Amino acid sequence: MTGRTIVEKVKALVTPIIEGLRLELVDVEFKREGHIQYLRIFIDKPDGVSIDDCQHVSRECEVLLDVEDLIRTQYVLEVSSPGLDRPLKTVQDYQRFQGRLAKIKTFQTIQGQKKFLGYLKGVAQETSGSPLSITLLIDGEQEIQIPYELIASARLEVEF
Known part of the structure; x- marks a missing residue:
């Protein structure tokens, strides 16, 4: 096995x-x-x-x-416990930890990069022709939509 x-x-x-x-x-x-x-x-x-x-x-x-x-x-x-930098494994995790700082790595590049650090802003539910995505606020100003199926790994980041 x-x-x-x-x-x-x-x-x-x-x-x-x-x-x-x-x-x-x-x-x-x-x-x-x-x-x-x-x-x-x-x-x-x-x-x-x-x-x-x-x-x-x-x-x-x-x-x-x-x-x-x-x-x-x-x-x-x-x-x-998963620790302060717990992994985000489910859609419910992204909803639960909205407003928290997270690091997300993707399988494919999005806007020229595969690693993102920002605040979880929300989850955009699937609509016709539009996949489920995670909204991340980067540098307090830029919002990026990351398709859920492209997320390779995601973790909360510890803020000091």
């Missing part, structure tokens, strides 16, 4: 547990670092995640993952 397949199966398996605890599943990673495989589950909630939240999710998921036996190799399970 590939790492991508494992991630998708783990997401499907743990989502009901996490949502049942009134938390949000932000992301799942399965990767090798050195000689160790890590399964990382990132969770969040509006007022932030506590260590108790992470421990509770870890215990619940550990039992379920052992019973389902999806991962046949040894691995380390980590459950944590």
Whole structure:
């Protein structure tokens, strides 16, 4: 089973547990670092995640993952907050974090560039002939529309 397949199966398996605890599943990673495989589950909630939240999710998921036996190799399970620079994975993330500073990388160039830093201004819903797009305010004056399907990655940026 590939790492991508494992991630998708783990997401499907743990989502009901996490949502049942009134938390949000932000992301799942399965990767090798050195000689160790890590399964990382990132969770969040509006007022932030506590260590108790992470421990509770870890215990619940550990039992379920052992019973389902999806991962046949040894691995380390980590459950944590996505951090202040959390990734933006869904349309709802872009709506929720409107007004926040974000860094967006695209698969293709838009107006001559692939990397953008600006404030999330909104989400333009699909209309006939117009795809779903994210509006970003750059340098406090220039608005740019980034087609959602062209976003390779996006993260919140920490402001000081």
